[in-house]
Amino acid sequence: MLTVIQRVSESSVRINGEIKGLIGIGLMVLLGIEEVDGQDDIDWLCNKIVNLRIFPDENGVMNKSLLDVNGDLLLISQFTLHASTKKGNRPSYIKAAKPEVAVPLYEKFISSMEKTLGKPIQTGEFGADMKVAMVNDGPVTILIDSKNRI
Template sequence: MRAVIQRVTQASCTVDGVCTGEIKQGLLVLLGIEEDDTDSETEWVAHKLVNLRIFSDEAGLMNKSIQDIAGNILLISQFTLIAQTRKGNRPSFIRAAKPNKAEQLYQTMSERLSALLNKQVQMGVFGADMEIDLCNDGPVTIILDTKE
């Protein structure tokens, strides 16, 4: 499982002209799910996401978590994060989870994050062509990979 985390001042997801999720200060999380991922990866990533200290404290140091600032999460499924690009010029997505499995783990991730934050996580639409609008704060962008 791979997650690209961006600290944002705002982010939103639109599908076919309809906003499906929108947040102010918090995290935009792009989530890629591999075929061999299980529920244990969602648990590890969810706990890591809510505890990462990447928000500024009063001294301007990154010492606060999303829980500390009562921030929000916009969670977007993105199978292209699993692309293999070592050979050739066309990315291979052979390691990406099949849609049924990926969607189930995407939903599980949303439920875990919502439970840990005690608030609803905003989401994109699984498998849809989405437009993501964001303002990266910092910029701060971090990659989590359960294989590393």
């Protein structure tokens, strides 16, 4: 699983002009799922994401986690994170999981993230044409690959 994690002061996702998810201070997470991903990747990523110390403490040092600041999380599925651009100019998405594999893993990720965070999260809709807006606070953007843990 690949993630792009952005610390935000606000973020939202619209589908067909309607707001589907909306958060204030917290994290906006883009999630790309591969065929080889599983529950171990989900558990590791959820724990890593909520415990990342990327929020400022009283001295302005990034020393607090999403849990510490009681922040919110907006999760957006994004298969294009697995784009390969090695050949030509049209990206290949061969590594991205097909919907029959990705949808159940996405739903498990949501459930695991809510359990790890201790509250509901906001989401987009798998496979939908989404309009995502956010104010990247910092800016702080972190890339995490569950297959690159060392």
